[in-house]
Amino acid sequence: MEANFGPFARQIRVRLGETxxxxxxxxxxxxxxxxxxxxxxxxxxQDQAKLDYYAESLGxxxxxxxxxxxxxLAATAAxxxxxxxLKNEQLMACLPSFLRSMRGQRxxxxxxxxxxxxxxxxxxxx
Amino acid sequence: MNWDKLxxxxxxxxxxxxxxxxxxxxxxxxxxxxxxxxxxxxxLGINIVPLPGLQFRIGSVGFITSDLTEIDVDQEVAERxxxxxxxxxxxxxGHLLLHRPLYEAQSFSTADQxxxxxxxxxxxxxxxxxxxxNTIAAQMLMPARALTDHFEDVVxxxxxxxxxxxxxxxxxxxxxxxxxxxxxxxxxxxxxxxGLAEDPRANA
Numbered sequence: 001m002e003a004n005f006g007p008f009a010r011q012i013r014v015r016l017g018e019t020x021x022x023x024x025x026x027x028x029x030x031x032x033x034x035x036x037x038x039x040x041x042x043x044x045x046q047d048q049a050k051l052d053y054y055a056e057s058l059g060x061x062x063x064x065x066x067x068x069x070x071x072x073l074a075a076t077a078a079x080x081x082x083x084x085x086l087k088n089e090q091l092m093a094c095l096p097s098f099l100r101s102m103r104g105q106r107x108x109x110x111x112x113x114x115x116x117x118x119x120x121x122x123x124x125x126x
Numbered sequence: 127m128n129w130d131k132l133x134x135x136x137x138x139x140x141x142x143x144x145x146x147x148x149x150x151x152x153x154x155x156x157x158x159x160x161x162x163x164x165x166x167x168x169x170l171g172i173n174i175v176p177l178p179g180l181q182f183r184i185g186s187v188g189f190i191t192s193d194l195t196e197i198d199v200d201q202e203v204a205e206r207x208x209x210x211x212x213x214x215x216x217x218x219x220g221h222l223l224l225h226r227p228l229y230e231a232q233s234f235s236t237a238d239q240x241x242x243x244x245x246x247x248x249x250x251x252x253x254x255x256x257x258x259x260n261t262i263a264a265q266m267l268m269p270a271r272a273l274t275d276h277f278e279d280v281v282x283x284x285x286x287x288x289x290x291x292x293x294x295x296x297x298x299x300x301x302x303x304x305x306x307x308x309x310x311x312x313x314x315x316x317x318x319x320x321g322l323a324e325d326p327r328a329n330a
Contacts, residue, residue, distance in 0.1 A: 014167065019167045031176045095191065096244075100256060101184075106252065115184050118179070118184075
């Protein structure tokens with residue numbers, strides 16, 4: 001079993017047989033938001049009603065082990081402050097080795113800088 | 127850096143065989159459209175990360191991260207442009223399958239070094255990278271055998287109603303585009319590449 005909330009939530013979603021996009025489209029959640037939760041970049045919702053909705057959307061049933069684990073991990077995650085920017089090593093892993101522009105052209109230096117900032121601030125990567 | 131060794135020219139037939147091997151492993155029943163999103167998330171264990179503003183701000187639709195664990199895709203494309211989204215994912219899987227030596231050779235530990243690395247890949251080899259990934263993406267999404275079968279089926283149905291497909295090729299491309307989950311233009315190029323059909327407008 002996953003020991004952190006995000007990977008556990010992802011595991012449950014995958015078990016449900018839904019991709020991130022399919023899951024979010026069905027339950028009306030923002031895929032970028034859920035993706036960041038699943039990757040541990042954001043803490044899970046602290047509002048109990050929202051957390052319940054997330055659990056129910058994942059097909060979890062109250063009074064089951066999975067429901068309890070989901071809530072326990074959420075409570076644990078709430079005590080941790082997500083880092084506000086990626087560490088350098090993480091950032092390097094999240095960057096592409098090469099980048100395709102829409103027309104297959106090379107991406108400018110300025111755009112590469114923008115991408116680094118986007119990812120550093122948690123827009124992508126983990 | 128010996129870029130030509132890292133990004134060698136590969137015969138398109140070899141690339142197509144790699145695509146066929148991928149399909150045999152991950153889509154043995156030949157489901158259409160290829161469930162590329164499910165294969166990537168569930169079978170390859172790669173996260174597909176929606177990245178808001180990637181296209182608007184950077185001009186890129188998607189990329190696979192250098193550690194090969196995530197495919198980042200522009201969020202708007204992911205939500206609104208299904209065929210481009212699917213093509214982007216297949217294209218990035220193509221890089222994963224074809225260009226591992228390049229990922230293994232990369233060496234950067236700061237953002238400046240990364241920019242230098244990205245900028246040092248020669249243009250002609252950059253184009254080769256993209257062309258190879260497009261070739262494998264096309265074969266994964268529109269396998270030649272299935273494309274032939276479905277094309278002949280559509281043409282045959284039209285003929286049975288006294289219609290010549292060459293009069294309305296766009297309709298055929300649209301029908302096949304829905305079947306394979308790609309843009310009609312992709313079908314047009316694939317049919318042309320397979321020698322299955324020449325767009326009647328090509329000689330106009």
